[in-house]
Amino acid sequence: MAGLVAGFVPAFIQENVDLSSRNTFGIHARARYFCAARSLQELRVALQFRRVRQLPLLVLGGGSNVLLCADYPGVVVQMALLGIEVLAERDGELLVRAASGESWHGFVQHCLQNGYFGLENLALIPGSVGAAPIQNIGAYGVEVRDLVSEVTVLDVGSGEIETLTAAQCEFDYRDSVFKGRLRGRKIVLDVTFRLHRQPRVNLSYSALAQALSEVTDPQPGDVFAAVCAIRSSKLPDPAVLGNAGSFFKNPVIAKASYEKLLQTYAGLPSYPVHDRAGQLSTATVKVPAAWLIEQAGWKGKSCGRAAVYQQQPLVLVNLGGATALELVALARQIMASVERLFDIRLEPEVQWIPTEPLD
Ligand SMILES: Cc1cc2nc3c(=O)[nH]c(=O)nc-3n(C[C@H](O)[C@H](O)[C@H](O)COP(=O)(O)OP(=O)(O)OC[C@H]3O[C@@H](n4cnc5c(N)ncnc54)[C@H](O)[C@@H]3O)c2cc1C
Secondary structure (H helix, E strand, C coil), rough: CCCCCCCCCCCCEEEECHHHHHCCCCCEEEEEEEECCCHHHHHHHHHHHHHHHCCEEEEECCCEEEEEEECCEEEEEEEEECCCCEEEEEEEEEEEEEECEEEHHHHHHHHHHHECCCCCHCCCCCCCCCCCCCCCCCCCCCEHHHHHHHHEECCCCCEEEEEEEEHEEEECCCECCCCCCCCCEEEEEEEEEEECCEEECCCHHHHHHEEECCCCCCCEEEEEEHHHHHHHHHHCCCCEEEEEECCCCCCCCEHHHHHHHHHHHHCCCCCCCEEECEEEEEEECCCHHHHHHHHHCCCCCEEEEEEEEECCCEEECCCCCCCHHHHHHHHHHHHHHHHHCCCCCCCCCEECCCCCCCC
């Protein structure tokens, strides 16, 4: 590729772009430069552009897991690579590759319609395919790590294209190598999933089993419909009320601490924890952050135009015109009171950009 001349801005890169329609919180933040990368060539040009200008880089999908705390002083690249293809099919197992810019829910629907089963429990999660491995999305008893075969990435430094196996992605609860030691160093180009021709309905999540208790021999389509119905009844639609889903992770605590807490808070629920190898942990349990936040008295409370969603206290919402600093202030107050009451430190699931916003 020919080098970019200093001062030249490629036509597909726009200056001073409002990102409010590109993050589901609807926060008004501007990107110094913004582009949608619709091809590998455009992505490479955008990377070369930021290198020549020595600017920071932010890769975005659907903006449904970020809190933009300030205007972005560099280049924001929204992944818009499209394409879904079946790479192989053997013994009832399919390898299906989807490009990073595909809508996650659209991909789940496509698979269901074509009889590629396994993703149904992850229906209606907003965002893109490329972001799915970043925090190992999960819902209703399934995590994406259960289905990822491999992830193709572009190395930001060298421009090389590499393939990471699922093991190399180091998936964990709402976590992966992309949020750890490879943070900011790899751009996901596509993800290959291992799916099945034979339905393998997973009703391990009790609310889902309950919703389908009247259905004889539930099929993947029933699971998909039930998950969509439960999610729509519980979670605010970002198009109506800005939000980024669960704002905090469910904390994992030592079993001994949990048992001590039970003496004061007899109703504190807990869930089993599995390690990276899928083994059940005997030393730790997961407790629901929503329960802790509600007990701390935050349900329905607000800070300026930022609020705790009345029906699900794990979700912070933009009542309209909230600033990121109002959301950050609310989040910090919640974290402080949960820590004071339960001695548990809540960790945000939503990525704050930059990571430590100024007050
Ligand atoms: C109403 C609602 C419900 C939700 N429910 C769930 C749920 O049930 N389970 C769950 O796990 N999550 C849930 N989420 C969170 C969110 O939908 C997921 O985290 C989703 O995967 C984010 O996708 P995105 O494309 O919007 O990512 P973005 O928000 O654009 O980006 C998220 C992070 O990934 C990075 N990134 C994005 N694309 C790439 C790429 N191609 N290469 C490298 N880095 C990249 C970004 O830099 C950023 O750090 C919910 C969000 C909302 C608004």
